[in-house]
Amino acid sequence: MDWLSYLNPLMEGAWVTIRLALYSTLLGAVFSFLFGIGRLSRSLPCRWTSIALIEVFRGTSLLVQLFWLFFALPVLGQALGMDLRLPPVVAGTLALSLNIGAYGAEVVRGAIQAVPRSQHEAAKALDFTPRQTMWRIAIPQAIPEMMPSFCNLAVQNLKDTALVSLIGLGDLAFQAERVRNFTQDSVGVYTLLLLMYFGMALVLAGLMRLLETHVGRWRARGV
Numbered sequence: 001m002d003w004l005s006y007l008n009p010l011m012e013g014a015w016v017t018i019r020l021a022l023y024s025t026l027l028g029a030v031f032s033f034l035f036g037i038g039r040l041s042r043s044l045p046c047r048w049t050s051i052a053l054i055e056v057f058r059g060t061s062l063l064v065q066l067f068w069l070f071f072a073l074p075v076l077g078q079a080l081g082m083d084l085r086l087p088p089v090v091a092g093t094l095a096l097s098l099n100i101g102a103y104g105a106e107v108v109r110g111a112i113q114a115v116p117r118s119q120h121e122a123a124k125a126l127d128f129t130p131r132q133t134m135w136r137i138a139i140p141q142a143i144p145e146m147m148p149s150f151c152n153l154a155v156q157n158l159k160d161t162a163l164v165s166l167i168g169l170g171d172l173a174f175q176a177e178r179v180r181n182f183t184q185d186s187v188g189v190y191t192l193l194l195l196m197y198f199g200m201a202l203v204l205a206g207l208m209r210l211l212e213t214h215v216g217r218w219r220a221r222g223v
Helices: 002-040 042-059 060-077 088-113 119-123 130-167 172-183 185-222
Strands: none
Touching: 002 042, 002 088, 002 130, 002 172, 002 185, 042 088, 042 185, 060 088, 060 130, 119 130, 130 172, 130 185, 172 185
């Protein structure tokens, strides 16, 4: 087989990787805000729950988290009389999004805390409630500061998707390994794999920079 003949199965895997990266990045952004804002909550149960989740998912390996969700969770569910089996795509998306959410939560927390104290005092003078201050003053000003870090996390998440091949999900890394096993052409297959991940990372980084620019203009207009 020549290198061009490898492209068909690799492109099929690349499409799975793109969808997985998209789903997990979007869900990870949601977890980032939930955990990050929860860590700043005045409610002790909410704050400590957020801290616990952040530390667990930052302090353990993504690979272990993935294996736990896919292999250990069904066993636990069986012991409890429940069916907790997750399809590979769900387990992969959940593990990736929780992991990126834990790291993103610190980005959210830091950006919100970086909003000048005078803004909070002005909101208080206008008789804003703490919730109104958070959602109408702090978060809109903090979002542009989060964007560079979120761009890095999104690219890192794209590269981390390769781990889902270990639970049988037919992503780019999984398809590349199948082709390599069939052809024994490690140089050709892994070179294409390297270039395809690099290309997807460049496109994703470019899209995130466009989003960052758009958010910066949105902030400049004072919206």
